[in-house]
Amino acid sequence: MAREAAAVAGSEATLFFQSLDEGGAEMWSRWDMQDHPPDLLITNYSMLNIMLMRSFEAGIFDQTRAWIATDRSHVFHLVVDELHTYRGMPGTEVAYLLRVLLDRLGLTPDSEQLRIIAASASLESGSNGLKYLQSFFGRDRSRFTVVGGTTTPPNPAALSVCATFASAFRDFGCAVQDNTDNLTEPTRALAEAVGVNPADGESSRVLREVVLRSMAGEALRVACQINLLPQMTVGTSQMFVFKDECPSLDSHVSFLT
Secondary structure (H helix, E strand, O other): OHHHHHHOOOOHHHHHOOOOOOOOOOOOOHHHHHHOOOOOOOOOHHHHHHHHHOHHHHHHHHHHHHHHHHOOOOOEEEEEOOHHHOOHHHHHHHHHHHHHHHHHOOOOOOOOOEEEEEOOOOOOOOHHHHHHHHHHHOOOHHHOOOOOOOOOOOOOHHHHHHHOOHHHHHHHHHHHHHOOOOOHHHHHHHHHHHOOOHHHOOHHHHHHHHHHHHOHHHHHHHHHHOOOOOOOOOOOOOEOOOOOOOOOOOOOOOOEO
């Protein structure tokens, strides 16, 4: 693997390789994790359940338990993503699995050495949400704080801004469809049309800047929410369909203005 990593050194492809630096923090091998429990372990409830039952992975939990016990200031963080998906019988099973984990680590749900963090797209901040948190984690609801998020509405002006570059995006789509192996020249032409310096980096980096400068991503958000936000004034609807001008395209590429 070291040879493959060296071959792509200096490019974005290095993001797909394990860090090989001496003292690197990343572990890919389960055997390394079993011998030297990592500070951060990302897993799922199915794999966690199996790990708790396998004797050769007991060291992960035993060493973590010992670390917690050595100092009262040591805090174990339990992070659960997509919390709202754990409902009904499957949710009950996961809730009990977490209790087994805490017991294995010498903790209780109300332990001062336990910090619980959970993310959810639909958890209520009222009494129903706190009741759910208490029943799922087994910790008194008074110890939870629900931090709500806000949604930033899309900028309706993005449609008209993006539409000014419609022909440039059309030409880019046609060129890429005809030659998928070479993005350099189509990217350069599109970048210059949008006002981005094509010498700023690799094609992927330049295209990312093109999307930001042309507000294409924001325009897509507006287009997706037009039916959901009828009160939004977006001006006259006009669709540019590129398929007839670029027959090789398999689908329509459209802009709403």
